[in-house]
Amino acid sequence: MNGRKLGKYEIIERIGRGGMAEVYRAYHSALDRYVAIKILHPFLSDDPEFKDRFEREARNVAKLKHPNIVQVYDFDYDPEGESYYMVMELINGPTLKDRLFDLGSIGQHFGEQDTLHIIGSAAEALAYAHARNMIHRDVKPANLMIDEDSRVVLTDFGIAKIVTGAQFTSTGGMIGTPAYMAPEQGMAEPGDERSDIYSLGAIMYQMATGRLPFDADTPLAVILKHLNEPLIPPSDIVPDISETLERIICKSLEKDPANRYQTAIEMLQDLDELAGPNPRARQYDTIWMTGKFGTRELGPAFDTGKVVAGSPGRMRPARVLALLLAVTLLGLVALAGFGGDDGLFADFLATREPNGGIGTEVQTDEAGTPQDVALAGMTDTPEPTTTPTVLPTDTLEPTITPTEQPTLTATPDLTQTAIIMMATNLAAAPPTPDMTQTLAACDFGYIVVSPDDLNIPPSTLPKDYNNPRLVPANQDFQFELILKNTGACAWPERVRLRYNEELSNNPENLDLEPLYDACTELRDPINFATQGQTNFYFQQAIDVNEQTDTLIFTGTAPRTFGCYYGVWDVLYPDSNVHIGTPLLMTIRVWGSR
Numbered sequence: 001m002n003g004r005k006l007g008k009y010e011i012i013e014r015i016g017r018g019g020m021a022e023v024y025r026a027y028h029s030a031l032d033r034y035v036a037i038k039i040l041h042p043f044l045s046d047d048p049e050f051k052d053r054f055e056r057e058a059r060n061v062a063k064l065k066h067p068n069i070v071q072v073y074d075f076d077y078d079p080e081g082e083s084y085y086m087v088m089e090l091i092n093g094p095t096l097k098d099r100l101f102d103l104g105s106i107g108q109h110f111g112e113q114d115t116l117h118i119i120g121s122a123a124e125a126l127a128y129a130h131a132r133n134m135i136h137r138d139v140k141p142a143n144l145m146i147d148e149d150s151r152v153v154l155t156d157f158g159i160a161k162i163v164t165g166a167q168f169t170s171t172g173g174m175i176g177t178p179a180y181m182a183p184e185q186g187m188a189e190p191g192d193e194r195s196d197i198y199s200l201g202a203i204m205y206q207m208a209t210g211r212l213p214f215d216a217d218t219p220l221a222v223i224l225k226h227l228n229e230p231l232i233p234p235s236d237i238v239p240d241i242s243e244t245l246e247r248i249i250c251k252s253l254e255k256d257p258a259n260r261y262q263t264a265i266e267m268l269q270d271l272d273e274l275a276g277p278n279p280r281a282r283q284y285d286t287i288w289m290t291g292k293f294g295t296r297e298l299g300p301a302f303d304t305g306k307v308v309a310g311s312p313g314r315m316r317p318a319r320v321l322a323l324l325l326a327v328t329l330l331g332l333v334a335l336a337g338f339g340g341d342d343g344l345f346a347d348f349l350a351t352r353e354p355n356g357g358i359g360t361e362v363q364t365d366e367a368g369t370p371q372d373v374a375l376a377g378m379t380d381t382p383e384p385t386t387t388p389t390v391l392p393t394d395t396l397e398p399t400i401t402p403t404e405q406p407t408l409t410a411t412p413d414l415t416q417t418a419i420i421m422m423a424t425n426l427a428a429a430p431p432t433p434d435m436t437q438t439l440a441a442c443d444f445g446y447i448v449v450s451p452d453d454l455n456i457p458p459s460t461l462p463k464d465y466n467n468p469r470l471v472p473a474n475q476d477f478q479f480e481l482i483l484k485n486t487g488a489c490a491w492p493e494r495v496r497l498r499y500n501e502e503l504s505n506n507p508e509n510l511d512l513e514p515l516y517d518a519c520t521e522l523r524d525p526i527n528f529a530t531q532g533q534t535n536f537y538f539q540q541a542i543d544v545n546e547q548t549d550t551l552i553f554t555g556t557a558p559r560t561f562g563c564y565y566g567v568w569d570v571l572y573p574d575s576n577v578h579i580g581t582p583l584l585m586t587i588r589v590w591g592s593r
Contacts (some may be wrong), residue, residue: 003508006037006085009027010026010029011024011025011037012025012034013025014509015036017578020040020044020159021039021041021159022039022041023036023037023039024039035073036088036090037088038088038159039078040083040085042081042082045082050162051077051084054075054162055075058162060158061134063132064129064132064157066125066128067151068122068124068125068128068151068153068154069128069153070089070091070145070154070156072086072088072089073089075087091145091153091155092148093145093147095142095145096144096145096207097140100206101486101545103210108210109206109208109238110208112241112242112245114207115204115207115245116245116274116275117150118144118146118152118207119200119203119204121151121152122144122200123197123264123271124264125154126196130196130263135196136156136157136196137160137161137185137190138159138160139196139199139200139203140177140179140488141206141443142443143156178220178488179202179214179215179488180202180203180443181223182195182198182257183198183226183227183255184257186223187227192257194260194262197263197264198257200264201249201251202253204248204249204252205234208238208245209237209238210238214231215490215543217491217541218490219442219489226255242274244270244274247270248270252267442487442488442577444487444489444579445486445487445580446483446580447483448483448484448583449482449484450482451467451468451479451480453514454481454584454585454586455514455565455585455586456514456515457518457586457588458470458587458588460588460590468480469588470587471588471590472589472590473559473561473591474556474557474558474559476554476556477555477557478553478555479552480552481497481551482547482548482550482551483538483542483570484547485544485547487544487580488544490542491541491542491548492572493541493573494538495570495572495573495579496538496570496571496573497551497553497570497571498534498568498569499534499568500567500568507565510565510567512565515586518563519562533555553585555587560589561589561590562588562589563587564586565586566584568583568585570582
């Protein structure tokens, strides 16, 4: 893809890859602007409804204009690659997932102020989007980016809905990443605003404690824990966490959506109270009204945290108290003035009957003579006077209208229900090349622990003579490979390496610059994967932030000296679900020409 033109954009390099899309840095020469282009995998367009769904959701996402939501500039179809793509604002900075990994690798976690800043920014983005009926459905650290100015940007709005669609949700397909998935999403429900709030609560838990709220060896086991297992209080992990922050986290992670924050605005109000007299500056200030789940936005006033003169603003607590006091005083005055027919406002409130009575209004005829005209629905027939029946004193009971209580249904055994649903769903849902239901949604990733610089061939200098990747021509070789699980989901046994023939034979789609720099005597490195074995397996299960067992990678060196490479996919067992980006391995061959 590097150097290729995609519409008005020149592809520069790939900067990310997931189960559903690849992301490239690109350049728009007419605007002198660098952008990020997310290219969805071609297999997704096999769905006959995909085109309409993609265009509809892309338009909706492009309408979102908020400093904490990545801006979508354009979208289109690439006939050459047979894939759809979205052009977005390029964020120069790491993801929250990267930051969490860096801190976790040294046994640390985020402090309270950083947590409030990042979560508050994300909550504000959600509040803005929710007010426009846009639910994210896959809020996770990999979708939160932090730019050079510490601005927090939420990405991938609409992607979960685009890549799954109605046919998956109707057959029980789940949307989301298991480590951050709300319980109702784990039960194959689509979720609503409160599902996004749960996911944000899971991120907040991880930031404040350095641990996920629920973890297990498989995605299904993680989902079942979200459904059934009690939450370990954050203070059990970090004793000095503030009570208020712990309360906010625990409320966000309530299993029953009715017990969570009903809106992101409610969550923001508590976060602001925790921040004290100097809360995080708001990017948008808004008027709010009661809606389906609590609040809805009427209109924004962008002012980097301050209310513009004449612009709408939120109802601050002090204003609410003042308003309540004013209403109370008005009520007292009304009681004093409305006490009877001779009250202060009796004439003002009453309409008159015919000839000045109640139920008519006075008009004038063409000659200017006053006439009594009955109001709509009124007649001159007086209402019969009803004398109330007085019951004996000893039979009087206060009439109590029972408050309608929600019908409580006995909680089913969610473990059994989820297992049954998963079995049914996996049987009913149409199979896809990347198992989109659960595994592809998981936030997988890895880094290479050993050997060092696997993507750079070893030097022929004496210091590298013992390097097992410096191989005599036409000789067998082997080296030890160790990876570290940096994702949000554990790996079961037998994660495998599979040779990627397509990428290995298309070097224009690879970043081979480090290899070119190390092999100046040969400008065209060659694919070395000529051995018969095309799969290698890690035998042990690997937890999050744990290293794999040692895998012995073997091969046979080519007959001609030079630098060689091979591309391998790291795959979830018994599937085509990718764990992170493809792995580029290099060797150097010497001793023959």
